[in-house]
Amino acid sequence: MEAAALARLSLPGVGVGGGGGGGGGGVAFPVSRGRLLAVKEKKKQQLHAPISASTSASASASASASASASASASAGNEEALRYDSKVETLLDSVKWDNKGLVVAIAQNVDTGAILMQGFANREALATTILSRKATFFSRSRSSLWTKGETSKNFINVLDIFLDCDRDSIIYLGKPDGPTCHTGAETCYYSSVHDQLEGPKPNQDWLAATTLQSLEATISRRKEEIEEAQNRKPSWTKKLLLDKELLCSKVREEAGELVQTLLEGEDRSRTASEMADLLYHSMVLLTAKDVKIEEVLEVLRRRFARSGIEEKNSRK
Amino acid sequence: MEAAALARLSLPGVGVGGGGGGGGGGVAFPVSRGRLLAVKEKKKQQLHAPISASTSASASASASASASASASASAGNEEALRYDSKVETLLDSVKWDNKGLVVAIAQNVDTGAILMQGFANREALATTILSRKATFFSRSRSSLWTKGETSKNFINVLDIFLDCDRDSIIYLGKPDGPTCHTGAETCYYSSVHDQLEGPKPNQDWLAATTLQSLEATISRRKEEIEEAQNRKPSWTKKLLLDKELLCSKVREEAGELVQTLLEGEDRSRTASEMADLLYHSMVLLTAKDVKIEEVLEVLRRRFARSGIEEKNSRK
Numbered sequence: 001m002e003a004a005a006l007a008r009l010s011l012p013g014v015g016v017g018g019g020g021g022g023g024g025g026g027v028a029f030p031v032s033r034g035r036l037l038a039v040k041e042k043k044k045q046q047l048h049a050p051i052s053a054s055t056s057a058s059a060s061a062s063a064s065a066s067a068s069a070s071a072s073a074s075a076g077n078e079e080a081l082r083y084d085s086k087v088e089t090l091l092d093s094v095k096w097d098n099k100g101l102v103v104a105i106a107q108n109v110d111t112g113a114i115l116m117q118g119f120a121n122r123e124a125l126a127t128t129i130l131s132r133k134a135t136f137f138s139r140s141r142s143s144l145w146t147k148g149e150t151s152k153n154f155i156n157v158l159d160i161f162l163d164c165d166r167d168s169i170i171y172l173g174k175p176d177g178p179t180c181h182t183g184a185e186t187c188y189y190s191s192v193h194d195q196l197e198g199p200k201p202n203q204d205w206l207a208a209t210t211l212q213s214l215e216a217t218i219s220r221r222k223e224e225i226e227e228a229q230n231r232k233p234s235w236t237k238k239l240l241l242d243k244e245l246l247c248s249k250v251r252e253e254a255g256e257l258v259q260t261l262l263e264g265e266d267r268s269r270t271a272s273e274m275a276d277l278l279y280h281s282m283v284l285l286t287a288k289d290v291k292i293e294e295v296l297e298v299l300r301r302r303f304a305r306s307g308i309e310e311k312n313s314r315k
Numbered sequence: 316m317e318a319a320a321l322a323r324l325s326l327p328g329v330g331v332g333g334g335g336g337g338g339g340g341g342v343a344f345p346v347s348r349g350r351l352l353a354v355k356e357k358k359k360q361q362l363h364a365p366i367s368a369s370t371s372a373s374a375s376a377s378a379s380a381s382a383s384a385s386a387s388a389s390a391g392n393e394e395a396l397r398y399d400s401k402v403e404t405l406l407d408s409v410k411w412d413n414k415g416l417v418v419a420i421a422q423n424v425d426t427g428a429i430l431m432q433g434f435a436n437r438e439a440l441a442t443t444i445l446s447r448k449a450t451f452f453s454r455s456r457s458s459l460w461t462k463g464e465t466s467k468n469f470i471n472v473l474d475i476f477l478d479c480d481r482d483s484i485i486y487l488g489k490p491d492g493p494t495c496h497t498g499a500e501t502c503y504y505s506s507v508h509d510q511l512e513g514p515k516p517n518q519d520w521l522a523a524t525t526l527q528s529l530e531a532t533i534s535r536r537k538e539e540i541e542e543a544q545n546r547k548p549s550w551t552k553k554l555l556l557d558k559e560l561l562c563s564k565v566r567e568e569a570g571e572l573v574q575t576l577l578e579g580e581d582r583s584r585t586a587s588e589m590a591d592l593l594y595h596s597m598v599l600l601t602a603k604d605v606k607i608e609e610v611l612e613v614l615r616r617r618f619a620r621s622g623i624e625e626k627n628s629r630k
Contacts, residue, residue, distance in 0.1 A: 083511065086511050087511065090507060090510050090511065103418050105420060105432065107427075107429060108524075109524055110524065110525045111427065111524070112422075112426065112524040113427070114420060114422060114429065116478065117418055117420065117478065129507060129511070159506055159508045160506070160507035160508070161503035161505060161506055162505040162507065163432065163503050163505070164496065164497055164499070164502045164504070164505075168432040168502075168503075170429055170503050172524075180479050181479065182479055187478040187479045187480070187483075188476040188477065188478050189476070189479070190476060190477040190479075190481070191474055191475070191476055192405060192444060192476070192477065193474045193475070195401065195404075196398065196401050196402065196405065196444070209422075209423075209424055209425065209426070209427040209487075210424060210425045210611040210612075210614055210615045210618075211526075211614075213615075213618070214614055214618060243577065246576070247573040250569050250572060250573050251569050251570060251573060253569075254565050254566050254569030254570075255566060255569075257596060258562040258565050258566060260603065261558060261561070261562060261599055261602060261603060262558065262562055267605050270599070270600065270603040270605045271600075271605050271613050272613055274596060274599075274600060274605070274610045274613075275610050275611075275613040275614045277569070277592075277596060278593075278610065278614065281569075281589060284572060284589075285585065285589060287576060288575065288576060289582060290582050290585045290586050290589070294586045295586050295590050296524075296525040296526065296590075298586050298587055298589075298590040299525055299526075299529055299590045299593065299594060300528075302590065303525075303528070303529060
């Protein structure tokens with residue numbers, strides 16, 4: 001993400017709707033309460049209307065456009081009108097299927113976890129753009145629904161990505177809490193590997209990326225320490241039990257990483273030493289009950305206002 | 316990921332098909348060449364067959380089951396038979412839609428990047444389980460296709476996750492190269508934010524998570540250094556231009572992180588210092604042209620064989 005692009009966040013008319021709050025920092029859309037209300041009003045009107053079965057949803061599109069445009073015009077905001085027109089152009093460029101839908105995937109911007117997958121129609125995407133809350137079209141209930149409208153666990157959308165075919169979208173955002181109705185962080189907790197190879201070793205086996213998997217293992221080592229065991233403790237447990245050892249290892253690994261640069265060592269050594277540093281500092285995070293997601297959120301927030309660079313350039 | 320579960324990888328009859336290779340390490344399915352060939356044979360037979368339009372694909376399921384089962388039986392492998400039966404049970408548990416499909420999302424296990432999204436029918440999922448290459452059902456061509464069969468950029472699948480409704484799956488894996496036919500790392504490179512707020516500042520604006528975004532920005536700072544500029548360099552540029560400064564900062568930040576544990580500082584301090592350490596060490600990685608993905612791959616590989624713990628417990 002380019003700092004210049006991120007700096008464009010504070011546009012006039014920005015007013016993020018209530019609820020949530022975990023989503024600040026990073027890329028975001030300007031939100032106009034007027035436009036959002038217009039979309040919500042439209043949503044009420046269309047709730048029981050049949051969905052267009054044609055590939056083009058242009059009829060409902062222009063209706064939605066004019067509703068939205070007139071709301072903005074009454075606010076006398078030319079910029080808002082231009083923005084609405086851009087939203088319409090964007091909605092027109094999406095390749096809706098014969099039911100007027102595209103696949104919509106919600107992803108946690110910090111951890112990369114895929115939280116859930118649903119479908120979006122033109123109205124759902126427009127609502128997500130304007131409200132910044134991940135919104136889908138329920139095929140079973142034939143209605144819009146915003147994730148979190150019942151649970152209050154909204155997904156605060158920072159950016160939306162379209163794929164090369166423009167028929168699949170990602171809502172990249174920050175969830176306020178667990179996304180799955182079961183209380184799990186993500187809806188994807190059934191591992192095919194587990195089902196084929198044996199029973200689940202743990203309930204928290206999610207579709208986790210490498211960093212989250214490593215964190216989960218370190219956390220389990222910490223839990224196991226409390227269940228006193230006779231067998232030789234693992235290296236992770238040793239580190240968790242001995243603060244001095246852990247701290248000296250973090251310092252040592254930082255020194256070894258630095259050496260690879262100063263002494264022009266092979267780049268594979270750099271990757272290996274960075275892996276060591278990352279692992280040992282993640283053990284320290286676990287010792288302090290800090291999640292890597294919190295660290296990434298700190299980075300994202302600083303980064304959004306180019307805080308790291310700004311703070312340090314003043315030194 | 317639990318080390319015990321990861322250790323189950325080396326099962327009898329494992330023989331990963333040719334091609335690719337970047338996928339090693341981490342969770343994986345046992346692959347039987349016999350079973351895979353049976354599935355491929357079945358695939359040829361069914362290529363021009365109509366897709367079942369009923370919600371249950373049980374007819375083609377049992378056909379596929381018996382083809383697969385007989386191939387295994389000829390190998391006289393009871394374990395393989397049990398495995399096949401488990402695969403069938405699993406395929407039966409998926410909630411295929413009225414076209415016999417589910418949404419299938421391919422995700423990079425290390426970076427968390429969503430690479431592409433397609434659809435899978437029963438045969439595509441079975442093929443992916445057995446071949447460990449992400450395989451989809453093309454709705455336009457009405458045929459199976461394995462990502463990479465033309466480009467050789469396979470997605471080597473390490474595990475598959477089903478969502479709570481069992482109608483959406485993640486192929487969690489490691490790509491051999493760029494996934495998108497445009498040559499982009501992922502198919503999701505069109506940012507709605509960019510389209511609404513202004514032109515793309517860079518071509519490499521992908522649906523990137525926080526860590527990848529930070530890395531991209533640091534890389535751009537490095538490129539900008541080469542394009543000599545008169546304005547005051549950013550902090551990142553200063554670090555990239557001054558090895559000694561960069562190295563002393565990495566050591567300093569490691570020391571500050573360690574202090575938060577030793578002196579029982581607030582956990583928000585720990586998150587903040589870890590963010591500093593991560594940022595500065597990522598600048599070092601960029602200076603050495605090492606991608607964070609390479610570091611994560613090192614961690615995953617060690618982790619899969621519990622290498623970190625094993626190596627260190629011997630010390």
